[in-house]
Amino acid sequence: MSGHQRELTLRFLAEPADVNYGGKVHGGVVMKWIDQAGYAAAVGWSGTYSVTVAVGGIRFVAPIRISDLVTVRTKLVHTGTSSMHFAVDVSARDPMGGETRLCTHCVIVFVALDGVEGKPTAVPAWEPVSQDDRHLAEYAMQVMELSKGIEQTVQRYRAAGEL
Template identity: 85%
Template structure:
C-alpha cells in the first residue's frame, strides 16, 4: 500500500456471480453498493493510512445493469478532503470478460471518515487540493452531490417529525 496521502485512486475488480443476481436476472443493486463500499474503504485507508468508516453515499445512479459473469471494475478517485473526511467519486463499469467494451453501470460519491485506533474517534486525514481544472470540477461536483443529499435528509426528517413516516 502507498503511504497515506499518496494513494488518490484505486481500482478493484469483481466477477458478477450467479448468487449476486436478483429475480430479474441482473445483479442486485445492493451487491453493487457492497462493491462500492469495499472499494471506497480500501481507497480511504489508502489515503488516510487508518481505519475509516462510511458516513454517506450521494448521487448514486444505476445507469446500466450488471449481468452474471460480467467483469466489474470499481474505480475510486479522491475528489475532496475535509479535516477528517474523504470524498471519493466512484464509477462502476462492467463488460463481458471474453471481450466487449466496458459500459458505465453505476456512479456515486462516497464519503468516509478516518478513525483513530485508540478511542474510535474521527482523526485528521492528509489534505488534498485540486491541481487541475478537472480536479476542481470534481471537487465542486462532490460538494454539490453531498449538499443535495443533505437537503433530501432534511426533507425526510421534516416529514418523519410531522408523522408521515
C-alpha cells in the same frame, strides 16, 4: 504511507450469487462493492481505519450481468479535516470482448477514525491540481449538499408524524 493513494481500482467477475431473479446483479450487491472499494481507498489515503458516513448521487445506469468483468474505480475528489470524498464509477463488460459500459456512479464519503477512542482523526489534505480535479471536487460537494437537503426534508416529515 498515507496521502499517496488517490485512486484505487478493483476488478472481478460477477458471480451467480450476485444476481437477482432477472439475471442481473442486485443493486445492493453493487452498493456493497462500492463500499468495499471506498473503504480500501479511504484506508489507503488516511492510513487508518475509516467508516462510511454517506453515499450521494447514486445512479444505476446499466445492468451488470452474471459473468461480466466488473471494474470499480474510486478517485479522491475532496478532503475535509477527517473526511474523504470519493467519486466512484462501476463499469462492466463481457470478459470475452465487447464495449465497457458505465453501470453505476456515486460519491461516497468516509471519515477516518483514531485507533484508540474511535473518534474522527485528521486525514492528509488533498488539493485539486487540474481543472478536472476542481470540477470533480465541486461535483462532490454539490452531491453532498443535495443529500443534506434530502435529510432535512425527511426530518421535517418525521417531526410532522408523516413518516
